[in-house]
Amino acid sequence: MxxxxxxxxxxxxxxxxxxxxxxxxxxxxxxxxxxxxxxxxxxxxxxxxxxxxxxxxxxxxxxxxxxxxxxxxxxxxxxxxxxxxxxxxxxxxxxxxxxxxxxxxxxxxxxxxxxxxxxxxxxxxxxxxxxxxxxxxxxxxxxxxxxxxxxxxxxxxxxxxxxxxxxxxxxxxxxxxxxxxxxxxxxxxxxxxxxxxxxxxxxxxxxxxxxxxxxxxxxxxxxxxxxxxxxxxxxxxxxxxxxxxxxxxxxxxxxGGKAANIVFDDAPIDQAVEGIVNGIFFNQGHVCCAGSRLLVQESVADELLERLKRRMGTLRVGDPLDKNTDVGAINSAAQLQRIRELSDVGEAEGAGRWSPPCELPDRGFWFPPTIFTGVSQAHRIAREEIFGPVLSVLTFRTPSEAVEKANNTPYGLSAGVWTEKGSLILHMAGALKAGVVWANTFNKFDPTSPFGGYxxxxxxxxxxxxxxxxxxxxxxx
Amino acid sequence: MPTTATDYSDVTGSEASLRRFLHGLPGVDQVGAEARAAALGTRSIKTTAKAQALDLAIRMVDLTTLEGQDTHGKVRALASKAMRPDPADPTCPAVAAVCVYPDMVATVKQTLGSSGVNVAAVATAFPSGRAALDIKLADTRDAVEAGADEIDMVIDRGAFLSGHYLRVFEEIVAVREACARPGGDDAHLKVIFETGELQTLDNVRRVSWLAMMAGAHFIKTSTGKVQPAATLPVTLVMLEAVRDFREATGQMVGVKPAGGIRTAKDAIKYLVMVNEVAGPDWLDPAWFRFGASTLLNELLMQRTKMTTGRYSGPDYFTLD
Missing domain, CATH: 3.40.605.10 (Aldehyde Dehydrogenase; Chain A, domain 1)
Known part of the structure; x- marks a missing residue:
């Protein structure tokens, strides 16, 4: 129904x-x-x-x-x-x-x-x-x-x-x-x-x-x-x-930031999907600590992406004052222009662009929730801060490769780790060069917790x- | 409907392989699941959407009485209410089913007649499930022979918690067989987990898969006799399970939260969750039910408020 x-x-x-x-x-x-x-x-x-x-x-x-x-x-x-x-x-x-x-x-x-x-x-x-x-x-x-x-x-x-x-x-x-x-x-x-x-x-x-x-x-x-x-x-x-x-x-x-949100093969998968969505589509991605690079272990990448796309299909984009809106308007014409430019670059560089079907209002500044698959570290969309609802998806094979890729950026504000293995969380938290490392959550803010970057x-x-x-x-x- | 056991016969062939499969399912992070359930609970359902949701919720109610003090008179009254929840308004839909103990099935069946409202019976030594398998099967057959359209069985929680998954599985398979009728008009099987006793969301995901592989038509949270009964996070995990099971097998399984859902607002939160987690295909009494007693009058009061613009007190709604 x-x-x-x-x-x-x-x-x-x-x-x-x-x-x-x-x-x-x-x-x-x-x-x-x-x-x-x-x-x-x-x-x-x-x-x-x-x-x-x-x-x-x-x-x-x-x-x-x-x-x-x-x-x-x-x-x-x-x-x-x-x-x-x-x-x-x-x-x-x-x-x-x-x-x-x-x-x-x-x-x-x-x-x-x-x-x-x-x-x-x-x-x-x-x-x-x-x-x-x-x-x-x-x-x-x-x-x-x-x-x-x-x-x-x-x-x-x-x-x-x-x-x-x-x-x-x-x-x-x-x-x-x-x-x-x-x-x-x-x-x-x-x-x-x-x-x-x-x-x-x-x-x-x-x-x-x-x-x-x-x-x-x-x-x-x-x-x-x-x-x-x-x-x-x-x-x-x-x-x-x-x-x-x-x-x-x-x-x-x-x-700025270009945070890695790292999903291991033993992650609680449905909650990881929520964390990815929250990481990049919260506040239209206008978040300096946004999880704008998804690093997913290759062995679960297909399954995770399928679930992510299905979830993105339920995001409600539109009137910011509607209580059921999940994703609002881009803050300015200038910012929208920058998001469009970098997204076009992503496409030109050969990454696979996908957005769920969604109707955008005629007036105002809007950009649909978007993911790019098949992104590598060499792509600009994996390196530059887009500051919009655009996620770059990269894969890794081992924890050390995940750390290497996550740290391979001039930024170092935040990172996310998704795994059911406590020891791996502690290892990653120590190895990641980021001011904030979230474990099995993302974009959590609390006045008692210090925040800042490398x-x-x-x-x-x-x-x-x-x-x-x-x-x-x-x-x- | 084919027996799903065949699709997973390699998994359910031995205790060891079943355990490996269930323990290999992705974990559930409790904090994350609770946050997701709470976030869905903030949806604002107003005007036309609310009217639509209230009617749907009424159609999904399994109107339930499971008390030692139940009498034939009491269940007849309940059955009458099930068919015409709001005597003052003929546009008000009937509920999905009346849920009673097996010895009351014939009486309810007779009252409901050809109204289209089903009779559901709890069976298998409800609510504890602490009896020999023979007795559980006899309990089931008794209800089926009396004309039950649906059987709500309880799993052996002791067996599940001690890791004897295959025993739980085989019991569900056996009860499903006991639901068969010679004419082929089999009773549908709902499998109650009593999630308040299984406690963890990892257990909820595992038991959901176990029951679906064993051929459950519906998976149900609780008996209503143990606290907590149905909760939004538990229902979230079960809705994810039926969604994933259809993805894997093509077969749909229904979900029934039962116990503790008392307000129209709560019921609407569940419908939002069904819509956004399992998907709109499940927004149908064939695939989603509320096990409840007091909820119905709350839904009716809200419905009357929507249609007349006025609140009326509980005295304007029948107590049965």
């Missing part, structure tokens, strides 16, 4: 979208000096709002506000008092979770199922977790002295979650921040600014400046910024590393006790 799920859209009415948004500096929304830009819904290309673009003077004002707040208020406040603000913010995030989830899905294009069940709950968990550290820093082993003003630049794939990863530990350690959200997804950061007002956070502790690359450069280059934290592409990360070299600024970078995937760790090191003067020890 055909069982068609009727549309189940989450209502937009909970979100109070304004026609235009200013910059959040010193606890107030102010007009920027630069021109404004539009942010659109990638699912429909509808303009959601006009957003101010911060120029150098605006960034300077934000840094000055942050410095003032740091010197006069935040660094002097006992950790137990800072904790109260962080707990309050965490609770408000929970109370306004539906509003945040709807706005995130509108602006980013990700399915409401994910913003509701993953992004927003993990955001609140991050604030709760670091609130707990604020008065216990002396037990963390990195000292208790904050760095000062942190300049933070975050990407568009998890707008609110990346904000939480940056803001929560910085504030817990006594730093103040100037944060720039990505130009395609500024809205939830601006709603977070409202939440800071609602929590009575002292003015200047959190400043949010919107804009594109130029605004980010202004933050990174500002002489009174003590710490730069960036999540985004390896290319921009390298530029930032060059810009801060020799300045005495501390820096943490969380960059090699060109970045430096420094976010999350857990380790995440405090990036925001304390004793963090280099």
């Amino acid at each position: 055909d069982f068609t799920y009727a549309p189940a859209p989450e209502s937009r009415s909970i979100v109070d979208l304004k026609a235009s948004y200013g910059l959040f500096i010193s606890g107030q929304f102010v007009d920027g000096h630069g021109s404004s830009f539009k942010t659109i819904s990638p699912a429909t290309e509808e303009v959601l709002a006009e957003v101010a673009e911060a120029d150098d003077a605006d960034v300077d004002a934000a840094v000055k506000a942050a410095r003032r707040a740091h010197t006069r208020v935040w660094s002097r406040m006992p950790g137990s008092e800072r904790a109260k603000y962080l707990y309050r913010i965490a609770r408000i995030i929970q109370e306004r979770s539906r509003e945040l989830a709807v706005l995130e899905s509108l602006d980013n294009g990700k399915p409401i199922k994910e913003s509701r069940d993953v992004d927003v709950p993990v955001v609140a968990a991050h604030f709760f977790y670091y609130a707990g550290w604020a008065d216990k820093l002396e037990h963390a082993g990195f000292g208790t002295t904050p760095l000062g003003v942190a300049g933070q630049v975050i990407p568009w794939n998890f707008p609110l979650l990346m904000l939480a990863w940056k803001v929560a530990p910085a504030l817990a350690c006594g730093n103040t921040v100037v944060l720039k959200p990505a130009e395609t997804t500024p809205l939830t950061a601006l709603l977070f600014a409202e939440i800071c007002q609602q929590a009575d956070l002292p003015p200047g502790v959190v400043n949010i400046v919107t804009g594109a690359g130029g605004t980010g450069q202004a933050i990174v280059a500002h002489p009174d910024v003590d710490k730069v934290a960036f999540t985004g592409s390896t290319e921009v990360g390298k530029a930032i590393a060059r810009a801060v070299a020799g300045t005495g600024k501390k820096v943490t970078l969380e960059l 090699k060109e995937s970045g430096q420094g760790r976010e999350g857990g006790r380790h995440g405090l090191a990036a925001y304390l003067k004793g963090g280099d020890l």
Whole structure:
């Protein structure tokens, strides 16, 4: 019998979208000096709002506000008092979770199922977790002295979650921040600014400046910024590393990845299929730690691929606000263009391209879940980060070959291992050069667990006790 | 339907080969299976889809009473309800079957007449299954002779847990033979695993294959007498098993979660799982059933809410 799920859209009415948004500096929304830009819904290309673009003077004002707040208020406040603000913010995030989830899905294009069940709950968990550290820093082993003003630049794939990863530990350690959200997804950061007002956070502790690359450069280059934290592409990360070299600024970078998801012949096969799907189609593959290279033991490759294709046939692509959508919209026209280009290269290089039959909406930016079979290490789609719902399938014969292929990449952010053999999991975890190794699961995020990369995937760790090191003067020890 | 034992005769020929086969099945990661079941449970089934699901769920109910206090009067009342679950609404479909102990089969059969609703009987020393094979077979034949359309047998969990897979297999084969009628109108065999006693999902996958190879028409989670009874993760693994078995042999086997499914919302979660794991072919009372008693009224209340736009209290639905 055909069982068609009727549309189940989450209502937009909970979100109070304004026609235009200013910059959040010193606890107030102010007009920027630069021109404004539009942010659109990638699912429909509808303009959601006009957003101010911060120029150098605006960034300077934000840094000055942050410095003032740091010197006069935040660094002097006992950790137990800072904790109260962080707990309050965490609770408000929970109370306004539906509003945040709807706005995130509108602006980013990700399915409401994910913003509701993953992004927003993990955001609140991050604030709760670091609130707990604020008065216990002396037990963390990195000292208790904050760095000062942190300049933070975050990407568009998890707008609110990346904000939480940056803001929560910085504030817990006594730093103040100037944060720039990505130009395609500024809205939830601006709603977070409202939440800071609602929590009575002292003015200047959190400043949010919107804009594109130029605004980010202004933050990174500002002489009174003590710490730069960036999540985004390896290319921009390298530029930032060059810009801060020799300045005495501390820096943490969380960059690209081309993670191997390694399936052995004794894997729990149905759960492995779920892990592969979750690894590459979660958030449309816009995940730096996505399992974009499937390494499957050749003896089970055919069976696994058959099951994977069948499972991909049940993925529901479409309206991000429909509660039954599994795969939403690609975040921007530019990103869609890049995914198309690299996929065309994959085809031209001779890999077998496959997508399940699926109808894509006429407007907006869409790309079907796609796999490439017969991929070798020499293919560009096995080496370059596509950052989309595109999986490259490679095979291996032995554990040592799996390790060799998995590590044969300039990146080293994450990896997955699927086997019922515990000893093999431990062996692989030791041999893989990746910051995170998931065993019989993938894309699991928890505030207690440090996250970060090897090699060109970045430096420094976010999350857990380790995440405090990036925001304390004793963090280099 | 051919006896599937022949397709796997090399596997089921000896204790050793059967054990090798069952232990060679891919493992089930419990955390992953539970996560998948929970994720499917978040599907939002509304409006037309909900109306469709509620009617389908009603048609899939095996309306059950398995109590020491059952009487002929009680089962007659239940059978009447099975045929006309909502007397106020003639468009409401009948349930799939009435499930009783063997001594009540004749009474139920008589009440149901030619309504199309089946009579199912539990047999083989239900619920524990702790009796000699002869007695289990006699129990089965008794129900079949009384006119049961379906037999719900229990496996010997003790034998399974001690690794005597072949004994479990041979018992299912023997009960299946006891389901035969001279006219060829054989009773269909449902095999109850009592997954609450087998506990691990690896065991659930193994016992599912064992029962399918032995010729089960349906595989069923529980007796309803042991907690936990049916759960979504257990049903997930069984749906994967019937899907894989059809892939391997071309034969379809039905699935019946029983016990513990009480709300319409829960029932719809199961239907979503059937749809997305085994596939839409299984969305049919011939291939999926709910073993339940109180679930039916919950489904009826939701159905009335959908058709009238109003909630009405339990007093508006029959208690039988």
